[in-house]
Amino acid sequence: MENKLVISPSPHIHSGDSVSKNMYGVLIALIPAYLVSLLFFGMGALIVSLTSVIACVGFEYLIQKYVLHTKPSICDGSAMLTGLLLAFNLPSNLPVWMIVIGALVSIGIGKMSFGGLGNNIFNPALVGRVFLLISFPVEMTSWPEPGQLTVYLDAITAATPLTILKEGGHSLPEMQDILIGHKGGSIGEVSVIALLIGFVYLLYKKIITWHIPVTIFVTVALFSGILYGIDSVKYATPMIHLATGGLVLGAVFMATDYVTSPMSKGGMIVYGVGIGIITILIRVFGAYPGGVSFAILIMNAFTPLINMYIKPKRFGEEKK
Amino acid sequence: MLKTFRIGGIHPPENKLSAGKKIEQLALPDQVVIPLSQHLGAPTQAVVAKGDKVKVGTLIAKAGGFVSANVHASVSGTVAKIDTVVDASGYRKPALFIDVEGDEWEPSIDLSEELSAHIDSISAEDILRKISENGIVGMGGATFPTHVKLTPPSGMKAEILIVNGVECEPYLTADHALMLEKGKEILIGVRLLMKSIQVNKAIIAIENNKKDAIANLELLAREYEGIEVCPLQMKYPQGGEKQLIDAVISRQVPSGALPIATGAVVQNVATAFAVYEAVMKNKPLIERVVTVTGKCLTHPSNFKVRIGTSISLLIEAAGGLPEDTGKVIGGGPMMGKALVSTSVPITKGSSGVLLISRKESQRKESTSCIRCAKCTSVCSMGLEPFLLGTLAERGMFEEMEKELVMNCIECGSCNFTCPAHRPLLDYIRLGKSKVGAIIRNRKK
Amino acid sequence: MNLIVIAVITLGAIGALSAVVLYFAAKKFAVFEDLRIAQIEEVLPAANCGGCGNPGCHAFAEACVKAEDFSKMYCPVGGAAVMSKVAAILGKEAKETVPMIAVVRCNGTCAHRPRTNIYDGATSCAVASALYGGDTDCSYGCLGCGDCVVACKFDAIHMNAETRLPEVVEETCTACGACVKACPKSIIELRKKGPKSRRIFVSCVNKDKGALSRKACEVSCIACGKCEKVCEFDAITIENNLAYIDYNKCRLCRKCVEVCPTGAIQELNFPSKKVENN
Known part of the structure; x- marks a missing residue:
């Protein structure tokens, strides 16, 4: 029998889906937002994003090869994705050495210390971002004004809409600018429209489901709407809350991270509501102007609990 | 909007290569x-x-x-x-x-091709007796003795008969061919089944990819009172008993209960045909229609085959075993069993023989779970395959029981979908057998 | 200065309060446990292998204290040495035990037993065995996925990559029986370790008829009965087409090894009589 038959349990066919297809799918969905950021922040955005991606992939490779002694799996695209997402959360004038530290924390502490892809509790890119935010608060909260294409470190900074709000100012940019992305902010968050294009792509490719992002949007809109209704002078409109502070980036790309979000549809909704509420609480009552990152990290911590208590709808549970 | 079951499900490529092919006598x-x-x-x-x-x-x-x-x-x-x-x-x-030696039949068997449609004089007991005598079993693959399924446990009463013409497994077309060619016989078989469980309503469920079969049976069913044809949206595993009941009458079999708890009895179309032959022609279950298929086969076909024929003869008749065959599967690609050799005989439950090329046979290397929740969303029983798989791998069988592993119908949707190529069902099946043993021990 | 004082006072107060609460909680919720349980646990190997039939060493210690019939308690890992210590703690007598070892009763190496198909399921003997007879024509033999290796807590059984059979490490095997339970084909058996680790056993569990088993594997037991006849101590029985050597009756004379036509009977750790053809 030179031609031996293969025996394996059923099923004998596979959808052809793979981890890397999903990861590259998300990367593709990030392209529109990336193009917009290049348009507004030019060289700064390019340097920051390249540094971050290269550093993340490099650290993953080195850690897998020399620390964990496992087969490096950098080709699956997950490190690249972490790198790009981290860059998206950084200002475009951040020095290279800080980015490298952020990447090391993201990959080393956020991901590898838990055992690599699939085992981490917190979204690695956010771990890196929050680490940088706490370590270098000044650098991490001074955002270059858009349109300075050829300057990197010396870019003139401007306040983000949320900082303007926090400081009680009322000279907010036009809504149109906010949506397109002509505003101060981190590299990837600025253009709401580009991010939403990415969202549609992810839904179309069935990489994510609508549950988490939509629940976050609805919760944020409702909660901030109530506050606005109570005192329209003190609190911003729901539209401002939805369109600024990286909410769309967070809701579509960070909160939906497979590893750190709940597994059941019901769980995803609870998770989304949690992120929405915490985001507004931090923005309105907390010390930081932006709260999306913290909200996602806090709900990441609750994910195992949500998974334990909120089970998918079982077949036959509903009696008729 | 066509009906379908409500939880999970997948859409594997159909690959019904032998659709529309006439049934050939081997x-x-x-x-x-x-x-x-x-x-x-x-x-x-x-x-x-x-x-x-x-x-x-x-x-x-x-x-x-x-x-x-x-x-x-x-x-x-x-x-x-x-x-x-x-x-x-x-x-x-x-x-x-x-x-x-030759082909001599028992004289009690009616060999005429004529349709025997006079069922009024036959009692329910006679029907059951003939079904049992002639060794009829569920021909969709589960091979559960039909007379047992037609005898509901005391206190249970059937309300409706659902006839399974879904054939949701990719590649297979045996039931489809039967519905096209033996429609009248199937309908008489359905009448007999209805009589045996004393119900006056039967629904023949067919997935919408078999429009010709739907049209054929709809036309024929006009002559029979109480038989309806219900086209269903295409979705795997619609042919699963529980999923089919949910799809057709929107009732879900409670966890741990028998399907009869919903008042429905499900029988396959091929079984209905066998029942017709057993009761009206006194013919035991000695042959069946088998699909022989595969992308590399030259003549994928539907054959009428005697039970016990070696599948190598079927493959021969369908164009011969291709050089690069990697896997020979008894049944469909989702739930069929990989066979160790081509000399395995056809049995009552063999609905198909599928050949898969060497390249497609080998599974991809599995990587760690990325918790994408795709398995959970496709599971038609509302289970969490990623969790069950891990628990089984670690031998945590008591926890698996709490996570309702026994509800798993082993449809394979989780394995099919998993982007990390994890052998989820392999381990879940193992867990099921271990948990089954634990439950049996407890009852002792 | 003021700040430091306040800090010291508040922290001190919190500390003191917690200490009081903890003290009373410890008193209130204390669970009485026989002191001997802890003492016994101390001398146990702490491998928590479950070889004794209890879920872990602590449970075994409890069981020892409670046991009415101490002679039934045995820690296979610690062996006689540990059991005598346990007996001393309890003031009881430890029974004599014979050292045992795990024995793999399959010699179907890749060379002896041709592979007839390729297994491509999850790497688990339990999964493979539930699926089918295995990747050779022998449906009784070792599947080679290494469930026994995973089950072993003492790193005492390893897969030989060349033969695709597990090998027991004499020095570290404690005869806890974990591999015996893990093997879905019931190939591994605990047998008497024997003087100087010398033992003789039938390295085959195939119950098919001789012709079938021989076809599947060169070194299978074909139940020819020669060993049964030659054995002077009535230690060999043939049942279901398979010979079995009772290790309590076997005197290690090695006559059966010589007469076995297929080489299914194996001897271990004997000084070599002649050059073995391996």
Whole structure:
């Protein structure tokens, strides 16, 4: 029998889906937002994003090869994705050495210390971002004004809409600018429209489901709407809350991270509501102007609990 | 909007290569190998010995209890030996080897092609007796003895008969071909089944990719009171008993209960046809329609085959075993069993033989779970395959029971979908058998 | 200065309060446990292998204290040495035990037993065995996925990559029986370790008829009965087409090894009589 038959349990066919297809799918969905950021922040955005991606992939490779002694799996695209997402959360004038530290924390502490892809509790890119935010608060909260294409470190900074709000100012940019992305902010968050294009792509490719992002949007809109209704002078409109502070980036790309979000549809909704509420609480009552990152990290911590208590709808549970 | 079941489901590529092909009668083999147990339940007792002469339809093994089914000779000739043979289970099982001599049928069998439609004079008991005598089993693959399924446990009453013409497995077209060619016989079979469980409503469920079969049966069903055809949206695993009941009458079988709890009895169209032949023609279950298919086969076809024929003959008739065959599957690609050799015989439950090329046979290397929740969203029983798989891998069987592993219908949607290529179902199946043993021990 | 004082006072107060609460909680919720349980646990190997039939060493210690019939308690890992210590703690007598070892009763190496198909399921003997007879024509033999290796807590059984059979490490095997339970084919058996680790056993569990098993594997037991006849101590029985050597009756005379036509009977750790053809 030179031609031996293969025996394996059923099923004998596979959808052809793979981890890397999903990861590259998300990367593709990030392209529109990336193009917009290049348009507004030019060289700064390019340097920051390249540094971050290269550093993340490099650290993953080195850690897998020399620390964990496992087969490096950098080709699956997950490190690249972490790198790009981290860059998206950084200002475009951040020095290279800080980015490298952020990447090391993201990959080393956020991901590898838990055992690599699939085992981490917190979204690695956010771990890196929050680490940088706490370590270098000044650098991490001074955002270059858009349109300075050829300057990197010396870019003139401007306040983000949320900082303007926090400081009680009322000279907010036009809504149109906010949506397109002509505003101060981190590299990837600025253009709401580009991010939403990415969202549609992810839904179309069935990489994510609508549950988490939509629940976050609805919760944020409702909660901030109530506050606005109570005192329209003190609190911003729901539209401002939805369109600024990286909410769309967070809701579509960070909160939906497979590893750190709940597994059941019901769980995803609870998770989304949690992120929405915490985001507004931090923005309105907390010390930081932006709260999306913290909200996602806090709900990441609750994910195992949500998974334990909120089970998918079982077949036959509903009696008729 | 067409009906379908409500939880989970996948859309594997259909690949119905042999759709629309006529049913061909396969030539008689020189020898048949008839496994003594071709059904779910107690094994049978052989009632013939080496050297005995048998005719087509001669009883060769008697049911070993109520949940068991008679086995009949599918050819005429001499019993060569009673020995063991590696069957679809991958283990050696007792089987009867019969050398074929001519084609002489038992005289009690009505061989005429004429349609026998007079069912009024036959009582429900007679129907059940004939079904049981003639060794009819569920022909969709589960091979559960049909007479048992038609005898609801005391206190339960059937309200409706659902006839399964879904054939949701990719590649397979045997039921489809039968519905096109034997529509009238199927409908009489359905009437007989309705009478046996005393219901006056039957729904034939067919997925919408078989429009010709739907049209054919809808037209024919006008003549029969109480029989309706229900086209369903395409979705796997719609042919699963629980999913089908949910799809057709929107009732879900409660966890741990029998499907009859919803008032529905499900029978396959091929079973309905076999019931027609058993009751009206007194013909035991000695042949069936089998799809032989595969992308590399030159002539994928539907064959009418005697039970016990080696599948190598079917492959021969369909164009011969291609060079780069990697896997030979008994059944469909989602739930069929990979066979160890092509000499495995066709049994009552063989709905198809599928060949897969070497390249497609090998599974991809599995990586760690990325918790994408795709398995959870496709699970048609609302389970969490990623969790069950991990628990089984770690031997945490008590926890698996709490996570309702016993509800799993082993449809394979989780494995099919998993981007990390994890062998989820392999481990879940293992867990199921371990948990099953734990439950049985507890009852003792 | 003021700040430091306040800090010291508040932290001190919190500390003191917690201490009081903890003290009373410890008193209130204390669970009485026989002191001997802890003492016994101390001398146990702490491998928590479950070889004794209890879920872990602590449970075994409890069981020892409670046991009415101490002679039934045995820690296979610690062996006689540990059991005598346990007996001393309890003031009881430890029974004599014979050292045992795990024995793999399959010699179907890749060379002896041709592979007839390719298994491509999950790497688990339990999964493979539930699926089918295995990747050779012998449906009784070792599947080679290494469930026994995973089950072993003492790193005492390893897969030989060349033969695709597990090998027991004499020095570290404690005869806890974990591999015996893990093997779905019931190939591994605990047998008497024997003087100087010398033992003789039938390295085959195939119950098929001789012709079938021989076809599947060169070194299978074909139940020819030669060993049964030659054995002077009535230690060998043949049942279901398979010979079995009772290790309590076997005197290690090695006559059966010589007469076995297929080489299914194996001897271990004997000084070599002649050059073995391996």
